[in-house]
Amino acid sequence: MTDLVVVDDRGPVRVVTLNRPEARNALSRALIRAIFDALTEADADESVRAVVITGTDPAFCAGVDLKEAQRNGTAYFEEFRSHDCIAAPARMRTPIIGAINGATFTGGLEMALGCDFLIASERAVFADTHARVGILPGGGMTARLPQVVGHAMARRLSMTGEVVDAARAERIGLVTEVVAHDRLLDRAVELATAIAEVPGPVMRGLKEIYTAGAAAVIDPALAAEQRIAFAQERDFAGLGELFAAVSERNKRQISDE
Numbered sequence: 600m601t602d603l604v605v606v607d608d609r610g611p612v613r614v615v616t617l618n619r620p621e622a623r624n625a626l627s628r629a630l631i632r633a634i635f636d637a638l639t640e641a642d643a644d645e646s647v648r649a650v651v652i653t654g655t656d657p658a659f660c661a662g663v664d665l666k667e668a669q670r671n672g673t674a675y676f677e678e679f680r681s682h683d684c685i686a687a688p689a690r691m692r693t694p695i696i697g698a699i700n701g702a703t704f705t706g707g708l709e710m711a712l713g714c715d716f717l718i719a720s721e722r723a724v725f726a727d728t729h730a731r732v733g734i735l736p737g738g739g740m741t742a743r744l745p746q747v748v749g750h751a752m753a754r755r756l757s758m759t760g761e762v763v764d765a766a767r768a769e770r771i772g773l774v775t776e777v778v779a780h781d782r783l784l785d786r787a788v789e790l791a792t793a794i795a796e797v798p799g800p801v802m803r804g805l806k807e808i809y810t811a812g813a814a815a816v817i818d819p820a821l822a823a824e825q826r827i828a829f830a831q832e833r834d835f836a837g838l839g840e841l842f843a844a845v846s847e848r849n850k851r852q853i854s855d856e
Contacts, residue, residue, distance in 0.1 A: 604633040605655075606641075611648035611795040612788050613641045616655055623658035626684070626706055627667050628675060634684035634710075642691045648795035648802075651787045652688065652714065653698035659723070660707025665732060676737075685738035689713030692803055694794045698787035699723040699765075699774065709738040712747065715806070718790070719774040720783040723765040731760040735827060742820035746813060747772050 605616040615637050617624040624630070641647050654660055668675040679685065685706050688695050690713075697714035704726045711717055727744070729736045736757070744753040748771045756763065768774045778786045794802065 602633075603627075603630045604637045606637055608647070609788050610792065611646065612651060612791040613644070613647045613649075614651045614653065614784070614788065615641065616653050617660055618655045620655040620657065622664065623661035623702060624654045624707070625661040625664040627664045628671070628678045630664075631678050631684050632682045635682035635687050638684070638687040638691060638695075642693050645799075647693060648799060649791035650691070650693055650695040651698050651784070651791050652695060652710075653784060653787065654700050656700055657722075658702040658707075659697075659699045660703060660710060662705030662707045662709075662728070663732075663734065679738070683738070685710045686713060689739065689743070692806065694791070694802060694806060696787050696791050696794075698783050699725075700780070700783055702726075705729055705732075705734075705736075705740075706738060709736065709740045709743070712739060712743040715809075717774040718776040718778060718783070718787055719765045719768060720780040721765050721777055722780050723768065723774070723777075725763045725768055725773060726760055727757045728760045730757060735824070737825050739817070739821055739824070741824055742817040746816065 603617075603619055605618045607614040607616070615634075617630065617634065619625065619627065619630050626634075638650070638652075641650050664675075688697075688710060695714045697711045697717040699711060699717055699719040701720065701722055702724050703711055705728045708725055708727055727736070727740055729740065740757065741753070744756065748756070752771055755761075763771070763773065765774065765777045769777050776786070797805075
């Protein structure tokens with residue numbers, strides 16, 4: 600059986616790759632645990648000075664596995680309480696770069712937003728489809744998305760569910776750089792290596808300062824998200840069919856751009 604997460608050390612840089620391509624790296628319960636464990640282990644390893652997180656093509660992460668959520672109901676979402684892979688990047692002491700290789704939707708976008716910054720392949724597309732599938736964000740979307748694209752744009756993306764291509768993502772500040780698809784991982788590792796060259800205590804102090812500065816805004820929004828989202832009574836019947844309809848709509852929107 601293929602590992603759900605592939606870990607590759609490139610000197611002081613650890614590359615963590617989501618590896619469930621047949622499901623566009625959607626967050627099954629097993630993948631949730633595997634991502635959480637991989638990031639936790641990387642953060643605890645003193646030899647790891649920077650992390651790159653990416654996905655096996657064609658997607659970075661399609662977000663919540665709605666078919667599994669439909670089958671398992673609240674038990675699916677309980678997995679995040681003990682293995683919150685979506686929040687894990689934002690909690691890391693070690694710098695983490697998101698190398699966005701393809702579609703990045705909903706929970707996948709929340710997870711990516713926890714990285715220190717993102718670079719994207721020209722093939723990358725982004726969308727917050729929480730509202731479209733009847734699920735409220737609980738992993739930091741409304742806390743972090745406004746920090747990078749501004750409040751009005753964040754509300755627009757969350758309320759419409761529209762798909763943003765890589766070029767537009769760079770224009771609105773969602774990603775810091777767009778590169779050719781075959782250059783993505785090399786470029787991410789190059790940037791991570793530059794980060795790793797900075798003395799560890801200095802880099803950790805820098806990250807701590809940035810995190811503390813953002814916490815005054817992010818923490819209350821995240822608390823409200825979790826309070827409202829977990830209190831919501833969800834009807835999981837039909838989510839698989841709804842997800843298929845949303846996926847088809849997204850494909851049409853991408854092809855029209």
